[in-house]
Amino acid sequence: MLDTTVIYPTAPTTPVKIAAAKETVKKLIKKYNVNLISCGNGTASRESEQIIVEILKEIDDDVKYVITNEAGASVYSASALATEEFPEFDVGQRSATSIARRVQDPLAELVKIDPKSIGVGQYQHDMNQKKLGSALEGVVESCVNAVGVDLNTASVSLLQYVSGISKAVAKNIVTYREDNGRFDNRQELMNVPKLGAKAFEQCAGFLRIIGGSNALDATAVHPESYAAAEKLLLKLGVEVGSSIPTLSAKDKQDIAAELGIGVPTLEDIIAELKKPGRDPREDMPKPILKSDVLDMKDLQVGMILKGTVRNVIDFGAFVDIGVHQDGLVHISQFTNKKYVKHPLDVVSVGDIVEVKVISVDMEKKRIGLSMIL
Numbered sequence: 001m002l003d004t005t006v007i008y009p010t011a012p013t014t015p016v017k018i019a020a021a022k023e024t025v026k027k028l029i030k031k032y033n034v035n036l037i038s039c040g041n042g043t044a045s046r047e048s049e050q051i052i053v054e055i056l057k058e059i060d061d062d063v064k065y066v067i068t069n070e071a072g073a074s075v076y077s078a079s080a081l082a083t084e085e086f087p088e089f090d091v092g093q094r095s096a097t098s099i100a101r102r103v104q105d106p107l108a109e110l111v112k113i114d115p116k117s118i119g120v121g122q123y124q125h126d127m128n129q130k131k132l133g134s135a136l137e138g139v140v141e142s143c144v145n146a147v148g149v150d151l152n153t154a155s156v157s158l159l160q161y162v163s164g165i166s167k168a169v170a171k172n173i174v175t176y177r178e179d180n181g182r183f184d185n186r187q188e189l190m191n192v193p194k195l196g197a198k199a200f201e202q203c204a205g206f207l208r209i210i211g212g213s214n215a216l217d218a219t220a221v222h223p224e225s226y227a228a229a230e231k232l233l234l235k236l237g238v239e240v241g242s243s244i245p246t247l248s249a250k251d252k253q254d255i256a257a258e259l260g261i262g263v264p265t266l267e268d269i270i271a272e273l274k275k276p277g278r279d280p281r282e283d284m285p286k287p288i289l290k291s292d293v294l295d296m297k298d299l300q301v302g303m304i305l306k307g308t309v310r311n312v313i314d315f316g317a318f319v320d321i322g323v324h325q326d327g328l329v330h331i332s333q334f335t336n337k338k339y340v341k342h343p344l345d346v347v348s349v350g351d352i353v354e355v356k357v358i359s360v361d362m363e364k365k366r367i368g369l370s371m372i373l
Contacts, residue, residue, distance in 0.1 A: 001086070002032055004093045010047040022055050029055075035063055036289065040070035040099045046324055056291055064289035066103060067308075067320070069350070072110075073098045075117040081157065082112075103287070107147055112157045115140055144206075146280060148220060151189075151207045152182040164202025169194050184212050186223055215240040219272040228259040229269050241276050285352035288322075296323050296362060303357040304373060309350060312343050319355055319369055327367035329355060334371050346371075 005028070007021035028034065039048050045067065052065050076082050077094035086094050101109045115136035116124060124132060144161040151173075159170035169192065176192045177183065186204050189195055195203075205222035212218065214226075219240070221229050232255065238244055247255070247270070256266040272278075288306055307321035316333070318326040334346045347353060359368035 001097050003028060004089070004096070006092075009051040010044050018051070022051070022058070025052075025055050026059055029059065029061065029063060035061075036103065037063065037065040038068045038100045038103045039065055040073065040095075041067050042070050042073075053292055064291050066287050066289050068099050068102050070095070070099050070102075072113040072117040076113045079112075107143065107281075108155060108158050111140060111144065111161055112155075148206055148208050148279075151186075151209050152177065162203050162206050164199040165195075169199065183209050185209060185214050186212075186217050215276065219276040221269055221272050225261065225265065225269060228261050228265075229273065231259055232266070232269060233273065238273075240273055242273075244270055244274050288352060290322060296325060296360065296365070296367070299323065299357050299360045299367065301357055301359065305355055305357065306352060307355055307369075308352055309347050312347060312349060314342065317343050317347050319353060321355065321367070321369070323367070325365050325367055327355065327357070327369040329353075329369045329371055333358070333369065336372050 005024055007024050008017045009021035009025075010018075013021075037052055039045060039052060049065070049067065056063055056065070073095045074091070076098050077091040082091075082094045082098075086097065089097070098109055098112075110118070116129075116133065141161045141163070144158065145163055149158055149162055156167070156170045156174050159165055159173055160167045162170075165173070172193045172195065173189070180191075183189070186207065186209060189200055189204065189207070190197075201224070205220055208219075209217040216223075216226055216229055233239065235255065235258075236244060252263050252266055256263045259266065261269075288308065305321045307319040307327070309317050310320045310326050311318040314331075316328050316330040318328055320326050329347075331340055331343055334340050334343065340346055353371060354373060355369040355371055356373050357367065358370045359366070361367075
C-alpha cells in the first residue's frame with residue numbers, strides 16, 4: 001500500500017470539488033505509474049465509473065479500469081485482521097485497499113474474509129451454521145491447495161488454509177521468513193517451530209518456492225517424488241520446463257515400473273515438469289479491462305459484447321455489459337445445440353461471456369441478450 005487519499009468526485013458535490021478530485025487522481029496516476037484502476041461495484045459505482053472514464057480521456061497514458069466485486073469488503077475492513085494489518089487506517093481505507101488487492105491476487109485477499117460473508121445464497125441463514133461453515137471452509141481449503149501458495153510471499157491468512165498447516169504454524173512460518181529471509185528450498189520448512197515431519201508431508205506439495213536452489217520446489221511435485229522426477233528427467237534427457245516427448249501407454253507403464261511409482265503419479269509428474277509453477281487459474285477468463293463506458297443509447301441490435309454474469313435465476317441470467325442496466329439472457333438464448341434444464345448448468349455468477357444484443361427497450365430500460373452468436 002503506497003498512498004491513500006479521499007476525493008469527492010460525484011454528486012451532490014460541487015463542480016469545483018469534482019475538478020479537484022480529477023486532478024488528485026491524475027497526479028497519483030503519474031506519481032506511481034498506475035496502469036489499472038480497480039473500482040468497487042457497490043454504492044455509486046456507476047457514477048465513479050463515469051468519472052474514471054472522464055479522467056482517462058483527459059490523460060495520454062494507457063490506463064484501464066476494472067469493476068471489482070466488493071462482496072465482503074466491509075466485513076474484512078471491520079475485522080480484527082484488518083485492524084492488525086492497517087492499524088492506522090479507517091474502515092473506508094481498508095476496504096479500498098482490499099478492493100485493489102483483489103485484482104492483484106484475488107485468492108490471497110478473499111481468504112481473509114469469512115466465506116459466509118461473500119454471499120453464498122439466499123437460504124444460507126436457514127441452514128445449520130456449523131455445517132455450512134465447515135462446508136465453506138472445505139471449499140476455500142480446496143481452492144488454496146489446488147492453486148498452490150508461494151512460500152516467500154504468502155500471508156498467515158493464506159498459509160493457514162494449506163493442508164497440514166494450523167494458524168499457529170502459519171504464524172511461525174511468516175516469523176521465520178521475517179527473521180531468516182526468503183526460503184531457498186522446501187527442506188528449510190523443517191526448521192520452522194512446531195512444523196514436524198507429518199505436517200511437512202501434508203503441506204510440502206502445496207508450497208512453491210520460485211527461484212530457489214531446486215527447480216522442483218516451484219512445482220507441485222512432492223519432495224518424496226523428487227528422486228523419481230530426477231530419474232525421469234535424466235532418462236528423457238530434458239530439464240524442468242523443457243518440452244517432454246509424448247509417451248505411449250506402454251512407455252508410461254515401463255517407465256513407472258522402472259521408477260517404482262504408479263502410472264497416475266508418473267502422469268502428474270510429467271504434467272508438472274512441462275509447466276513448473278503453472279497457475280491453474282490461467283485457463284480461466286481474464287477480467288474485462290475497460291477504458292470507456294457505454295450507455296444504453298449506444299447499444300444497437302446485433303452488437304457483440306463481452307459481459308460478466310451478475311445473477312442467475314430460473315428463467316435466465318443477468319449480464320453486466322458495461323451500461324447502467326444489466327441485460328437478460330433468457331434460458332432459450334443460451335444455446336441452440338441442446339436442451340437447457342436450468343441456467344446454472346451453463347453459467348455461474350462471475351463468468352465472462354460473449355453476448356449479442358437482440359433487443360433494446362429504452363422506455364422500460366430493458367436489454368435482451370443472446371449467447372447464440
